[in-house]
Amino acid sequence: MKYSALTVLKQALTGHKGWQPAWRDATPAPNYDVVIIGGGGHGLATAYYLAKNHNVGRIAVVEKGWLGNGNIGRNTTIVRSNYLLPGNLPFYELSMKLWEGLEQDINYNAMVSQRGVFNIFHSDVQRDAYARRGNAMRLHGVDSELLDLPTLKRKIPYLDYENARFPIQGALLQKRGGTVRHDAVAWGYARAASRLGVDIIQNCEVTGIRQENGKAIGIETTRGYIGTKKLGLAVAGASSLVAAMAGLRLPIESHVLQAFVTEGLKPLIDNVITFGAGHFYISQSDKGGLVFGGDLDGYNSYAARGNLPTIEDVCEGGMALMPMIGRTRLLRHWGGIMDMTMDGSPIIDKTPVENLYLNAGWCYGGFKATPASGYCFAHLLARDEPHDVAAAYRLDRFAEGKLIDEKGVGAQPNLH
Amino acid sequence: MRIACPHCGPRGLEEFAYHGDATVRRPADGGAAPTKEWTDYVYFRDNANGPHQELWYHSAGCHAWLVVTRNLATHEILQVKSARDAA
Numbered sequence: 001m002k003y004s005a006l007t008v009l010k011q012a013l014t015g016h017k018g019w020q021p022a023w024r025d026a027t028p029a030p031n032y033d034v035v036i037i038g039g040g041g042h043g044l045a046t047a048y049y050l051a052k053n054h055n056v057g058r059i060a061v062v063e064k065g066w067l068g069n070g071n072i073g074r075n076t077t078i079v080r081s082n083y084l085l086p087g088n089l090p091f092y093e094l095s096m097k098l099w100e101g102l103e104q105d106i107n108y109n110a111m112v113s114q115r116g117v118f119n120i121f122h123s124d125v126q127r128d129a130y131a132r133r134g135n136a137m138r139l140h141g142v143d144s145e146l147l148d149l150p151t152l153k154r155k156i157p158y159l160d161y162e163n164a165r166f167p168i169q170g171a172l173l174q175k176r177g178g179t180v181r182h183d184a185v186a187w188g189y190a191r192a193a194s195r196l197g198v199d200i201i202q203n204c205e206v207t208g209i210r211q212e213n214g215k216a217i218g219i220e221t222t223r224g225y226i227g228t229k230k231l232g233l234a235v236a237g238a239s240s241l242v243a244a245m246a247g248l249r250l251p252i253e254s255h256v257l258q259a260f261v262t263e264g265l266k267p268l269i270d271n272v273i274t275f276g277a278g279h280f281y282i283s284q285s286d287k288g289g290l291v292f293g294g295d296l297d298g299y300n301s302y303a304a305r306g307n308l309p310t311i312e313d314v315c316e317g318g319m320a321l322m323p324m325i326g327r328t329r330l331l332r333h334w335g336g337i338m339d340m341t342m343d344g345s346p347i348i349d350k351t352p353v354e355n356l357y358l359n360a361g362w363c364y365g366g367f368k369a370t371p372a373s374g375y376c377f378a379h380l381l382a383r384d385e386p387h388d389v390a391a392a393y394r395l396d397r398f399a400e401g402k403l404i405d406e407k408g409v410g411a412q413p414n415l416h
Numbered sequence: 417m418r419i420a421c422p423h424c425g426p427r428g429l430e431e432f433a434y435h436g437d438a439t440v441r442r443p444a445d446g447g448a449a450p451t452k453e454w455t456d457y458v459y460f461r462d463n464a465n466g467p468h469q470e471l472w473y474h475s476a477g478c479h480a481w482l483v484v485t486r487n488l489a490t491h492e493i494l495q496v497k498s499a500r501d502a503a
Contacts, residue, residue, distance in 0.1 A: 240461070240462070240463035240464070241463075241464070241465060244464070249456075249460050249461070249462065250460065250461070250463065251459040251460050251461070252461060252463055253436070253461050253463055254463055254488075298434050299434040299470070299486075300436070300437075300463070300468055300470065300488055301488055301491065302465045302488045302489050303488065303489055303490055303491050305491075307417050307429050307491075308429075309428070309429050309430040312430075342458070342459045398455060398458075398459040398460070399450075399452070399455045399459075401450075413436075
């Protein structure tokens with residue numbers, strides 16, 4: 001069923017009795033041409049772009065829980081392409097362009113809202129760094145504006161401009177950045193993929209990867225064996241665990257990142273704002289809750305929850321930036337498990353096991369990358385060669401010394 | 417999460433700094449040439465779920481290095497030893 005104003009009207013007149021499930025809940029077939037492990041945003045986007053752009057035959061997405069229960073529903077919904085390094089910028093800009101056309105493409109309301117991302121800076125050094133970043137973006141055809149203090153004060157009057165410790169000097173603005181309703185991304189891609197014939201198999205946990213002569217030939221699951229010609233892993237958060245089933249060891253540590261939402265408020269923050277002197281980023285959802293986050297907890301974890309010291313630290317960052325939020329109450333907070341790579345950048349590559357392809361290591365930045373990640377992973381799966389904009393995301397870059405260290409502080413899993 | 421420091425008793429997480437896997441060992445050679453052992457040591461991790469031996473530094477306390485065994489699935493702390501004793 002195609003969604004349109006006409007469909008809504010027709011359903012309204014017939015008591016909304018004709019709506020159908022958004023995607024088919026498929027049972028596994030014995031064999032596929034491509035199986036993707038992981039029914040999160042990246043896995044579903046991969047399946048969609050595979051089915052849409054590449055003629056690869058039968059495709060399945062295998063998910064251990066239900067769609068959208070992983071990191072696709074556990075992020076702060078921010079999308080942006082304000083990167084610095086050549087390996088990253090074109091990739092994230094492709095993602096931004098795909099976000100811009102996403103809803104028409106998949107015929108689903110994902111509430112893409114280009115409300116602008118403001119990165120606040122607090123010192124001369126940071127102004128220089130942000131000017132450089134903004135210039136790098138413009139050289140790659142990405143929009144960016146360096147705002148001086150009076151302009152920023154006009155646009156966002158409620159920041160703490162009197163803060164003696166972290167004086168606000170201006171901001172780098174990407175107007176095209178913003179937020180997207182994260183669950184709707186999973187649902188929309190699932191529906192669009194399903195309409196193109198992709199089998200979406202939920203509640204099907206992978207327990208093993210079967211190999212023959214160094215080639216992946218299928219997966220053992222809680223719903224039986226599924227054979228496949230090509231196998232893609234898109235299980236960020238559990239990449240090391242699933243890759244270990246194929247005997248692979250990855251340059252990844254799993255860490256917990258917390259996010260928070262307050263009680264619903266009247267419209268207050270109409271863009272995305274990041275604090276430059278600490279780590280804090282905030283936006284307001286359409287329901288009115290302030291959605292914000294900060295640093296990793298900083299220790300290895302597979303428990304999807306964090307600890308109190310980080311909550312305190314994040315809230316202190318918020319208070320230093322905009323004291324007006326001090327009396328709002330937290331409604332809930334949650335944790336997601338991040339694949340933290342050792343340079344802070346992702347991996348989209350073949351693996352030493354033939355027919356096994358890896359999409360992993362998204363650190364903090366997985367959500368905004370969802371469309372391009374799926375687009376490029378589909379390209380790799382179908383053609384056995386990387387898409388141009390994702391060519392730097394190689395698994396062997398660590399051995400080769402070709403790190404994409406966007407933050408430039410070396411090999412440690414606390415980057416994004 | 418509270419860690420029972422052998423010197424100071426149970427203390428809150430905010431007193432400690434984390435330093436990662438306690439079981440990895442630096443390769444014996446000086447690292448003049450790039451080897452697989454060095455790449456594995458610097459970049460690659462087992463990253464398994466379950467009990468994990470890791471180094472914590474009691475930075476806001478007695479400054480001892482500790483080897484903590486912690487269940488990554490639950491954050492339960494199973495054992496705490498002084499790194500000197502564990503080595």
